[in-house]
Amino acid sequence: MKKIWLLSLALVLVLSAFALGQEIKNPDTIVRIEYGTVNTLDPAYSYDTASGAVIFNVYENLVSWPYGVVDADTTDLGYSLATADLLPMLSDVVPSVDNGMIVSYPDGSAAYQFHIRKGVKFHAGGTLTPEDVEYTFERAILQDRDGGPIWMYIEPLSGQKYWRLYQIVENVLGIDTEKGAKIKDLTPEQQVQVYAAIDPLVEVTATGDVVFHLDAPYPPFLTILAHSGAWGAILDKEWVIEQGGWDGAADTWAAWYNPGGGQAAEESELYDVANGTGPYMLSHWDPGVEVVYERFDGYWRDPAAIKTVVNKKIQEWSDRLLLFGRGDADICSVDPQYLPQVMGQPGIVTTLNLPTLGLNPAGFFTSDLVIEGNDLVGSGTWGEDGLPSEFFNDIHARKAFAYAFEYETFIEDVLGVAGGYRTHGPVPKAFGWAYDDDPAIYYNYDMEKATTEMKLAHDGKVWETGFTFVLLYNEGNQTRRVIAEILEKNIESMNPKFHIDVRGVPWASYLDMLLSTKLPLFVIGWLADFPDPHNFAVPFAQSSGTFSGWQGDSMIAMFAEKYDPLITAAMATSVQSERAAIYKQIEQMSYEDCYDIWLPQVNGFRVQRDWIQGYAFNPIFPGVYYYSVYKAYE
């Protein structure tokens, strides 16, 4: 009896293994399993990669990026991030100075003209018109939700004078909107006045082209419009109005301003519906569960090869591993630490050492620290039991920390099989034209130099009195924990009076301390919105930057005095060599000022079934571009 059971079990095992064989599972469907949550389908609201990845396949932009292919047999990195290499998409010509579609005027303003492709259909049946393009951008600007991406239009179109709609409103009407809180109360007459200022920014010409008017040069403007940013996705005006969206009238727009206060995505009429011109139509979206696309057979190019695409959110790694291992999923999101579990498995292809486009993580010094109610800095004064507010105001103290990090060990031991690379900031290595290769502007692990610097810090006071502070990381982020522990070990080894306590806290507490300027040293990261050094120089080195703006008054004063003029200057010219020279100067200064620790970056990688072919690659893409993907053995 026992033998029969054992035999049956063995038979079943053999059959199951055989069944996997060379057969391609679900040949007409791509299943991708991942762990990101899609928040909204409204292109003007979306500002996260998971939502952007859906919009990326359903909608299209005026221009697109060239991409390479990474699949089982090919690793072709033939992508580009250069404006000059952009390709036509819904605009059938990419504007350039040479073709006369970009015009600069003596007063510094510029016009970008797009010739809109004819005969392009939206999924719901509408036909693309220049008015759709104009409406798309006007709607986005007038909607400008809190925390959203529309600063990327307002900043260039206003000549970098403003980055929020409420600032334009305040300027036009001369009123205080309380940072936009009162915009919904504007009278129809006031709305007309504001619209009169917005309307000329994007116009349809008599010849049927669409023109953007920029008040000052903004070299990366085309890259913001390109197909990778959801905010540049073109909508069907009539369809949006049918969904309850802005009716296009000059005196009504305020009702659609900042839907849900920027914190309730469903308040936007396009929250859960989509109608683009892309190769895939949205078939079904179940927030936090799955997104299903169906091929759009009326697509203006050849229809996609695969009929159905299913994106499933599966949080649990063991489930993802099992589904992927059995071929029930074709593409799988894998955290770097789990790579060894999939590498070399039959039927699974892993491609390593792919370029990335971000500075994540980076370490930031804060000065002056808020001491009141800050339990991370002990007494908050000079002494072995605390850290004074101005501790990191001294460049030697900052340099000591930069020298005390084991960069190479971190790459080898922590980043694991994915591997990593050294970089400095604030310009990421991916922007070769603006990245300074000078080996002298990297801090390398050197405890002797670290000790020398620490002895110089605050004229020897640090070495004499010592210090204590808590180095926080947000729980669940193991890389940040290790970064903190490396610093703790090496700094403490210098002098018995130096004490660092590494502590993990929930993201909420971490954010709380960051916003209160209470973190002496914080580690956080930035991924590109658009591929230009400006998108990194601002958050890292501008006085009002996303991260630099939280580094305390002394650091902010330094950014304002030394970096703001350079960041502005780099945007005042469209000549790439001139811009490159300025960014390289910023990088040299960043080394000398050592306001951040530029940590090693993890390499990009891909994990897919071996039957997945034509998998597009460009590091600026927010997710998989399914149009080029098909399933076959080659």
Place this chain on the structure above:
Amino acid sequence: MLAYIIRRLLILPVVVLGCIILVFCVMQLLTPYQRLSVYCSNPAELKNVDFEILIERYGLNDPIYKQFADWFWEVIHGELGWSESAARPVTGAFMRFMPVSAELALWSALPIILGGIWLGSLSAVKHNKPLDHITRIFAITGWSLPTFVAGLLGLFLFYGILGWFPPGQLGLGASAIVRSSQFVNYTGIITLDAVLNWNWYVFGDALRHLVLPVFTLAYVSWALLLRVTRASMLETLRQDYVTTARAKGLEEKVVIKKHALRNALIPTITIAGVTVAFLFNGLVITETIFDFHGLGRWAARAAQTFDLPALLGYLLFNGVLIVLANLIVDVMYAYIDPRVRLE
């Protein structure tokens, strides 16, 4: 009986209010920035979120009684707010996730309760005999095994190797049918909807996906019911009236089923009622391991991210559920034991 039920139902709002006030008090221990963190999980959003404005907009610096009054006002107007952790409104999240947990609960409740009672009475009847020991060892191993270990082992064996029972609620084919316009989603409970749509393919596929989570849940839950039923049954079997029944010459089967078991079930019912109530309010670990998007997973995520509207909505539901479950247990007492009168 009716008066009793009404009285118990009147307690319901008090219980729910108690839970909500407790959460409100605990949330006051967090700073306004911490409470806003749910709206800023992406560092890029730091660029143009003005936290001071948000604090004012959501009244996070208002006195606790005002925050509570504002929330209550919204609730009585049917507005439970937006759940950032579910990327949908609280009511929408609830309507989406509740049927998933309910399906798991409905399918698990039967094997857990009947299996537990059967194993318990079997154990008691075969007291100190090999069958008693085997049953108890079986149940105790299930109890000692953490759910995630039992679940993962089951998945590795029955899906990873054998490919029989995949994670998730449905396979690709059945999912496509459920999404199609031909399939009407009456309740969101897939097996029930499949029957109502007379679609046996979907029913079979959903059942196939339920086997492992249901068995895992049953396996880890049997021990408690088994022990309670066994102890109670052993005590009942020693009662005089059981001896009398046997002395009358009644068949052993009749003695056990009609005379002993019915009385022995009274403590079991309390445990069973609470077990089922817990099944309904979501099972974080089972739902996570088997990729069921149910209430438990949502509530856990909401708690981790301080998603207050979601937590409060969940508590409202939970309070109602627990009160109702207890009420049903009380009514069952009266039904099973004629000596119990609900007044």
